[in-house]
Amino acid sequence: MRKLFALGLSLIALLSYQIASAQSTEDSIQFEGESVELYKYRASKTRYFDLLHTQLDVSFDWAKEQLIGRAQLRLKPYFYAQAELALDAKGMEIKSVGLLGSSGKLKVLKYEYDGREMNIVLDKVYERKDTLDIVIEYIAKPNELEAGGSEAITGDKGLYFINANGGDPKKPQQIWTQGETEASSVWFPTIDAPNERCTQEISITVEDKFNTLSNGLLVNQKNNTDGTRTDTWKLDIPHAPYLFMMSVGEYAVINDTWRDIPVNYHVEKRFEKDGKKIFGNTPEMMEFFSEKLGVDFPWPKYDQVVVRDFVSGAMENTTASVFMERLQVTEKELLDFNWDDIIAHELFHQWFGDYVTCESWANLTLNEGFASYSEYLWNEYKYGIDEADFNLLNDRDQYFEEAAEEAKDLIRFYYEDKEDMFDSHSYNKGAAVLHMLRNYLGDDAFFVGLNHYLTSNALKSVELADLRMAFEEVSGEDLNWFFDQWFFFAGHPEIIVSQTFESDTLSVIIQQVQSSEAPVYRLPLFMEIWSDGSSENYPIVLEDSVEIYQFPMTKKPDLVVFDSERQLLAEVMHAKSAEEYAFQILHSKSFESRLEAMEALPDIKDKKIIQTILTQGLQDSHYIIQQFALDYMMENGIKPKKYQELIDKAYVHESSNVRSYVVAYLAKTDFEENILRIKKSLDDPSFLVQSTALTYWFRNQQPLTPEKLQSFSQETNVNMVLAMSEYYLTQGDEASYQWFVDKAPDLNEEGLYFLLQSYAEKLVNAPDDKRKAAVDFYANYAQNHPSYFVRLSAFQGLVLLTDVAGVDQLLQEIKEKEKDERLLELYEQF
Structure with a gap:
């Protein structure tokens, strides 16, 4: 699928006409012999009514996997007078629709319903000063809907019953909801759009053995005479309907706090002792993000619940995030990895996505790009800049892989399905672009800009221009150039860097070689030049497809590092000699520079240079660099003789990732010689190390005790x-x-x-x-x-x-x- 901007600005008028003329969702035109797909312009939803408050009373028919509900919606015309009300309500059986009068009596209203939308005929024309309460009694039947979804959110039926009949002894009975993108309207009638916002109150009736969870605070619990209990949850701060949630199940609830705000972790009872270890960094994250943004966590509490068979990795419902079951791990498993990235991601959404919400799915990166970048911020703070850079590099690579298949605009007003927006562009590219903006503006201006964006748009829906203007008002600079090239054009820079040294002059030639469909980017960056053991950073701004920079020097430099801050979202080809890579791993401190030298090892023939790089790699401060060194040694059959002291240190390294690689290395190079070490690793505290040792133990036909x-x-x-x-x-x-x-x-x-x-x-x-x-x-x-x-x-x-x-x-x-x-x-x- 090719996008509007990828075809050239001269075609805008023609394509706009074709799009406006199209009667279906998808159309096409012929351009230079190719069929070009077009999609409707995806505007923000037009608001005829403002939804002010939603009050729900729900109970469940487990056998039929249905919800029995009563919804009371308070609304007012947005601006123009209205005689009809349209509500989203997917796959429901509507029992009755009425207007609640001031006396408390219901006036029956006529309506039409096509299985996805209700059109209610009001009893009169309502002006923008009027408020009305609509009451709808209904049965939600999610399993009768045609299934849909995407790679990111694999189901869209909104309401899910897990092991409803209790027939699977290995699986708990649960009910949970998933509203994004527009599936909340499967379990309650609403205006299901991200630019809508209302307060809420939900009363949930369940068997007394079950816990319930929803947005906001638990304000009442009532024990009923039939063995059921009704829990009422209330949130007095308005938020978008797609962020409404419920969960029902038998949980262990671990209580925590942040600045007197309740912070709770809901896990299956067999993981009760592990729940605090899984989620325990949450209060520290809340403090870190609150301080960094200058906006305290904006909600009255924060819950995190793990559910079975979730249709995504996690979901940032306001005050109550839902996570997939893979987060339920033991304390021992947490020695090998943690779930901080996904926990930070959903938490950051409480600001970016919940407190300030994208007005349309075309602007999704204003939610997901920020949440993805929170992972970088947390890793940088908690685990160091190398870990942050390592994860950002992985995310960039995922984006590059996706863009190679199909490059897309970051802000997309033309797409086939809203679910298509949940991709590595919206997440990973969005985060990488924010990282570049931070590097360009500097930390002070960047975080003051984020504060201004959040405070000036609090409890509102936003588009990209709101973010740009916030940064412009703080920095005093016109940033259209940055936002246009990164958000409204598909692709990214592809750069070739080459250099020559002649007549006491270093010449660095930089070419932007990306497709002509992409712009020539304006790229502010630094170039680092090393000579005589010291370096100097030179600021440059690329603006042309080919640029040459010349530096007077008395001798050939030891190393040139293009984009020395390694912040650029670009595919850069910069050929270097083996000697330069050896110098780079010894002197250039960035994680990417060190990793680049390790990745160059297969193409280096000089044994002394290989030894220099391996020796440095084996004692690097980051486990990934050490793993690269060990992996190279395994693949090339390099014995530990010259590196024995470093191998010994790596065998007891604090990182189980490094220890497991050492065990694999020892086993592959000489199992018999290292059998005692491998046997000892069968009792390592880490599953990762144990399993590595066990794998090679079996491959070498060694017995285990019963x-x-x-x-x-x-x-x-x-x-x-x-x-x-x-x-x-x-x-x-x-x-x-x-x-x-x-x-x-x-x-x-x-x-x-x-x-x-x-x-x-x-x-x-x-x-x-x-x-x-x-x-x-x-x-x-x-x-x-x-x-x-x-x-x-x-x-x-x-x-x-x-x-x-x-x-x-x-x-x-x-x-x-x-x-x-x-x-x-x-x-x-x-």
């Missing part, structure tokens, strides 16, 4: 499961098959994906009775699991069983029932 075999077989950590699967792949007894079957229900989606792959490998050469028995096992996951990549893994397993009678027909039935377009495309490849 006690260790039993203990390791019971673990549900994904790395341990993968390691143990290697053992059970080699066994032929009944128990080895049963281990895979018994292990599956205990695993989260990530572990299950890999287990299904591994079991399929075992089944390839299994006896016929084992292959037949596995069909139902794989079919259940292929047909019923909520995670699309688990269904994919199960489908692949079935493909390997096609010699079993009936499997071909089963595969066809699975294809016919599958709604996820991504999976259907993949299935056709089998």
Whole structure:
């Protein structure tokens, strides 16, 4: 799909005419022999009414997986007089619609309903000074809606019942909601648009054994005579309807606080002792972000709840974020990684997205770009600049990969589906652009600008111009050039840097070689030049496609570092010699410079230079650099002789990532020589180290004690499961098959994906009775699991069983029932 700006400004008038003339969502024109797709202009929703308050009373029919609701909506005409009211209400059975009079009596109103929108005929024409209360009794039937979704949010039915009949002993009964993008209107009638905002009160009636959670504060609990309880949650600060939430389940609630504001963590009861370890940095994050932004956390409380089978990674509902079940890990698993990035991301949304909200999905990066950049800010503060830069580099690479497939404008007013906005452009490119803006303005101006943006737009919906003007008012500078090139053009700079030294002059030639469809970027940056062991940073501003900078020097420099702050979102090609890479890892301090030298190792032939880079890499302060060094040594069979002292230090490194790489290195270079160290690592505190040692232990046919075999077989950590699967792949007894079957229900989606792959490998050469028995096992996951990549893994397993009678027909039935377009495309490849 090609975008408007990518075709050249001279075509704007023609394309605008074609778009205005199109009668359908999608149209096309012919341009230079190509068919160019066009999509409707995606404007902010026109507001005919202002939704002031939503009051809901809900209960549930678990057997039918339905919600029984009563909604009372207070509204007023936005400006013009209105005689009808349109509300979003998807897949509902409407029982009644009425107007609540001042006496408390309901006047029945006529309405039309097409299954997605209600058009209510009011009893008179209402002016903008008038306020009216509409009462709707309804039944929400989410399972009767046609399924939809996207890669980021895999389901859009709004309301989800998990293990509703309680038939799965391995899974709790839960109800939860997911409103983004426009799915809140599946469980209550509303004006389902991001530029709407209202206060709310929700009364939830459930069996007394269940906990409830919603936005705002729990203001009342009432025990009913039938064994149920009604909890009433209230939020007096207006927010967008897509941020409304509910969850119902049996939870352990861990109480915490930040500046007297309640901060609670809701996890399944078996993770009660781990909940504080998982989420415990939240108060420190709230303090850090509040101080950094100069705007205190703006809501009366903050809850975080983990649910089963969530349709996304997490969701930033106002005052109550929802997270996928993978966050439920043990304290031991947290030795190998943490979930700080996703926790910080959803928390930062409480400012950027909830407190100040994008007015349309075209402006989504004003929510997601900021939330993604919060991960950088938190890592920089908590774990250091190297960790922040490492994660930003990974995010940039994901964006570059996506842009290579299809580059898109960051602010997109033309798209096929609003779900398409949830991509690496809106998230990763958005964060990278903010990082460049911070570097350009400087920290003081950047954070004062963010404060001004938040305070001047508090509890409002915004577009990109609001952000630009906030920074312009603070900095005093016209920033149109920056915002235009980064937000309204697809792509990014592609730069070739070359240099020559002649006649006491260093010449650096910089070419922007990106497609002609992209602009020639204006790029303020620094160039660092090293000579005689010291460096100087030179500020430059690129504005032309080719520029040459000359520097008088008495001798050839040791190193030139283009964009020495490493802040530029660009693909840069800058050829360097082996000697320059060695100098770079020794002297240039940025993480990217050190990593760049490590990545150059495969192309370096000089053994002394390789040794210099490896020696420096093995003692680098960041675990990723050390891992690169160890990985290179493994791949090239380099023995530890010259590096023994550094290997010894890495073996006891504080990072389990480094320790696991050392174990792999020792095992691959000389297992027998290092067997005692590898055996010792079987008892390492870290699952990651244990599983690495265990993998090589099995590959070298070493036995385990019965006690260790039993203990390791019971673990549900994904790395341990993968390691143990290697053992059970080699066994032929009944128990080895049963281990895979018994292990599956205990695993989260990530572990299950890999287990299904591994079991399929075992089944390839299994006896016929084992292959037949596995069909139902794989079919259940292929047909019923909520995670699309688990269904994919199960489908692949079935493909390997096609010699079993009936499997071909089963595969066809699975294809016919599958709604996820991504999976259907993949299935056709089998």
